[in-house]
Amino acid sequence: MGPMDETRRTIALIGAPTDVGASVRGAGMGPDALRVAGLADALRAHRFTVVDRGNLAGPPNPGLAPEGGLRHLQEVVTWNRSVFDAVDAALGQGEFPLLMGGDHCLAIGSISAVAWHCRRQGKQLRVIWLDAHTDVNTEAISPSGNIHGMPVACLLGHGPASLVGWSGERAALEPQDIDFIGIRSVDRDEKQAIRQLGLQVYDMRHIDEHGMRNTMTEALHDIGDNTHLHVSFDLDCLDPMDAPGVGTGVRGGPTYREIQLCMEMIADTGRMGSLDVVEINPALDVRNRTAELAVEFVQSLFGASTLAR
Secondary structure: OOHHHHOOOOEEEEEEOOOOOOOOOOHHHHHHHHHHOOHHHHHHOOOOOEEEEEEOOOOOOOOOOOEOOEOOHHHHHHHHHHHHHHHHHHHHOOOEEEEEEOOHHHHHHHHHHHHHHHHHHOOEEEEEEEOOEOOOOOOOOOOOOOHHHOHHHHHOOOOOHHHOOOOOOOOOOOHHHEEEEEEOEOOHHHHHHHHHHOOEEEEHHHHHHHHHHHHHHHHHOOOOOOEEEEEEEEHHHOOOOOOOOOOOOOOOOOOHHHHHHHHHHHHHHOOEEEEEEEOOOHHHOOOOHHHHHHHHHHHHHOOOOOOOO
């Protein structure tokens, strides 16, 4: 029995409609795509109380070139402050925050707020990062300057000063606190950073060789009663054949069934306490298919398995 089972906590939907962290436009429409796909009703069907807090407000995307290796730094800071405050408020009220992105830069605010709460409650934070990319670039090594490729680095304490240290410590996460699933696109200098930091990356080769079940057993093996599990779900983790509505699709992702198993095994821990669903780009989608898939997988994360087990 986990945090979602004991009290059937209220799920707070928090929309962050921005693509300031990306260079491809359109992820800002993600929150409404999830609403149209029926996210709230899908969760209510599983007897959760769902409160839609609406969309956060923030600066528009100025569409500028990077400065000093960073695109739209001030706008990214402003949006992440809003996300931090909203996630912080939800957790403070005992709710389960479900951040609807927006691009993946928003995980800086989201996970920093979760880390701040975990520190105050003496809980161990663990993050499962479902993504085609590891997002551990910094302004020094990023080929694009897009901050949605940098949130993990910022959360580990490596990034621009204005995006680091929000959780009350320099690093919201230690390298052993995060596991990456589905990775298949890593920039050259990023590979060195991953090795130097000692990050646990379950790339597609690992999943191909060991299977999703063994991979997730390994990733989840040390989750205990005192763990707060945060899932950061980038829809480009899926193969773009299944999920075309993403800005940076990479071929060769996990299958629908593999992601379904991944989500069900996370649900089985009973320890998920917060969730990001990011990088849905309706401008590139086909009939809202990607948001509809996201809703299916979110239902699985909240324990919608086929049979009562």
